[in-house]
Amino acid sequence: MTNKNKMGLLSIILLGFNSIIGSGIFLLPNKVMAQVGPFALVVTIFDAILVISIAMCFAEVGGKFKKNGGPYVYAKEAFGEFVGFEVGFMKWAISIIAWATMTVGFAEALMAFLPKGIVSDVHIAKAVIVTIIVVLLTAMNLSGIKASKIINNIVTTGKLLPLIIFIAVGLFFINGSNFNPFFIPGTLKNGTVMSSGAAIGAAALTIFYAFTGFESIATAAEDMQNPEKDVPKAILLVILFCSIFYVAIIGIAIGILGKDLATEVAPIQTAFERTIGNVGKYLVGAGTLISIGGINIAASIGTPRSGSALANDGLIPRCIANKNSKDVPYLAIIITGIITLALGLYGSLVGSFAILAAISVVSRFVQYVPTCLSVMILRKKRPDLQSSFKIPFGWGIPIFASIVSCWLLYNASKQQLIIGLGGLIIGIIVYFLMKVFANKEQA
Numbered sequence: 069m070t071n072k073n074k075m076g077l078l079s080i081i082l083l084g085f086n087s088i089i090g091s092g093i094f095l096l097p098n099k100v101m102a103q104v105g106p107f108a109l110v111v112t113i114f115d116a117i118l119v120i121s122i123a124m125c126f127a128e129v130g131g132k133f134k135k136n137g138g139p140y141v142y143a144k145e146a147f148g149e150f151v152g153f154e155v156g157f158m159k160w161a162i163s164i165i166a167w168a169t170m171t172v173g174f175a176e177a178l179m180a181f182l183p184k185g186i187v188s189d190v191h192i193a194k195a196v197i198v199t200i201i202v203v204l205l206t207a208m209n210l211s212g213i214k215a216s217k218i219i220n221n222i223v224t225t226g227k228l229l230p231l232i233i234f235i236a237v238g239l240f241f242i243n244g245s246n247f248n249p250f251f252i253p254g255t256l257k258n259g260t261v262m263s264s265g266a267a268i269g270a271a272a273l274t275i276f277y278a279f280t281g282f283e284s285i286a287t288a289a290e291d292m293q294n295p296e297k298d299v300p301k302a303i304l305l306v307i308l309f310c311s312i313f314y315v316a317i318i319g320i321a322i323g324i325l326g327k328d329l330a331t332e333v334a335p336i337q338t339a340f341e342r343t344i345g346n347v348g349k350y351l352v353g354a355g356t357l358i359s360i361g362g363i364n365i366a367a368s369i370g371t372p373r374s375g376s377a378l379a380n381d382g383l384i385p386r387c388i389a390n391k392n393s394k395d396v397p398y399l400a401i402i403i404t405g406i407i408t409l410a411l412g413l414y415g416s417l418v419g420s421f422a423i424l425a426a427i428s429v430v431s432r433f434v435q436y437v438p439t440c441l442s443v444m445i446l447r448k449k450r451p452d453l454q455s456s457f458k459i460p461f462g463w464g465i466p467i468f469a470s471i472v473s474c475w476l477l478y479n480a481s482k483q484q485l486i487i488g489l490g491g492l493i494i495g496i497i498v499y500f501l502m503k504v505f506a507n508k509e510q511a
Contacts, residue, residue, distance in 0.1 A: 077298045077302060081302050084281075084302055085309075086227075086363075086366070088279065088280070088310050089227050089228065089231075090227065090281070090359055090363045091173035091174070091177065091363070092275075093231070093278045093313075093336070094337075094352075094356045095177065095334065095356075096274055096277060097275075097318050097321050098332050098335040100112070101321075101330040103254040104251060104252065104267050104271045105249065106246070106247040106248075106249075106250050106251075106252075107268070107271075108318055108322065109318055111275060112314055112315050114272060116279070118272075118476075119279040119311065121469040122436050122469045123282055123304060124459045124469075125439050125442075125459065125465070125466050126303050127300035127304050127459075128455050129142045129443055130295075130299040130300055130303065131297070131299060133295075133453075138159075138435075139159065139436075143156075143439070143442060146449065147438065153495065154434070154499070157378065157384070157498065158434040158492060160374040160375045161494075161495075162431045162432055162491075163367065164371055164408050164411065165431055165488070166371075167364070167404075168407075168408045168411035168424060169427075170360055170367055171201045171202060171364060173360050174201060174360040175197040175198050175416055176194065176420070177356045177357055179193060180333040180337060180353070181334070181356075181357065194417075195413055197416075198413060198415075202405055203409075205364060205365065205368035205405075206402070206405035209369060210396060210398055211394060212395065212396050226354070226355050226359050227355060230340075230352045230355030230356075231352075233351065235320060237343055237344060242323030242324065243324070244323070246323055246325070266479065269478070270479055273430075273480055274425065275314075276429050277425035277429045279310065279314070280428065280429060282303055282310075283436070300455065304457075321339045324343065325338065325339050334352075336356075337352040337353050340352045373400070375388055375397070375403065376389040376397035377389075379397075383499075384502065388403065426480065427488045429476070429480075430485060430489060431488040431489065434492065440469045440470045441466065
């Protein structure tokens with residue numbers, strides 16, 4: 069019997085779109101264009117192949133489990149408690165980094181929407197916007213406010229409709245000469261031209277952010293009617309659609325703006341403005357703000373719950389899951405808000421949305437690589453766990469996805485690696501401290 073209180077396949081697919089399509093595709097095409105020129109189109113296709121490969125790994129192992137947790141569950145089952153804890157702990161850290169990225173993304177999108185010259189110091193203005201977003205949403209969370217289905221529907225429409233119109237209209241404004249020369253390596257801060265490999269690696273890491281988020285589809289398996297069958301279908305359908313969507317958007321943006329794409333703060337907005345004037349500019353601008361704003365609301369609610377879930381399981385101090393009179397985990401909310409604000413201020417004052425996006429990608433591979441490897445481990449270790457989807461070509465795709473993921477990590481900067489993977493070190497300390505406390509309680 070169908071349970072109306074649980075999500076069916078269509079609802080899961082919409083959840084996937086909400087999780088993936090956001091600020092990345094609105095704000096990153098200029099960055100990847102600056103790194104490799106029109107070759108950005110090839111890099112996007114390459115990332116799409118990689119993400120589809122990773123998604124197939126998630127689809128196979130996701131079809132084996134009914135319980136919540138996603139990558140945390142897979143890693144724990146395949147590699148044991150310690151690796152599972154590290155992946156689970158990093159999930160909270162990843163969510164915090166992702167929310168901080170969204171706050172800076174909203175600030176940059178809003179600044180691009182305002183008339184030029186209206187703000188004297190852009191960095192300070194972005195820092196103020198980020199602070200207001202985090203403080204307000206944290207306060208809302210503490211008061212027990214929850215996102216409604218109406219907001220989610222508006223967000224979905226707000227992010228998809230302008231992009232669909234952009235593709236439909238933009239196809240008629242492509243200038244083939246804008247793709248020549250096809251490969252233009254970017255430059256480092258000191259003015260040195262990047263090597264071809266370094267440029268391609270940096271670009272692949274940059275645009276990969278636009279594809280992230282699909283892993284969240286599997287984290288709410290217990291809220292789905294038929295997770296074993298629907299999770300694999302939803303993951304593959306969402307990733308295939310988004311891949312086609314992104315390739316079309318970036319190709320059209322290059323075809324309309326050419327080299328100018330590399331210097332535009334809001335590339336999709338500017339490209340649409342050139343096709344249909346201010347109507348296009350404001351349509352995409354409004355869609356961008358609604359989309360990123362909605363994701364901020366969702367992130368402010370979901371991110372603290374990742375921390376409280378760990379606390380409920382005793383993986384971090386249980387007091388972090390303590391609730392206030394409004395029945396919300398107030399300590400998890402406050403801790404999340406403080407760290408998010410710190411990262412958001414770093415992104416707005418020192419770095420940028422693109423830097424935080426790259427850091428977010430680096431941290432996400434802590435979920436991706438173990439999940440890809442768990443496909444092979446679980447096939448051998450737990451043959452009793454059957455999935456409704458099995459990756460073709462044996463171990464080829466999981467091995468390809470793992471190797472290319474490691475190659476992308478190799479192309480990350482030291483700064484991105486330290487911030488993106490720093491949570492692993494903290495996780496090791498927390499894990500052994502919790503073990504010590506648990507042993508003392510049992511003694």
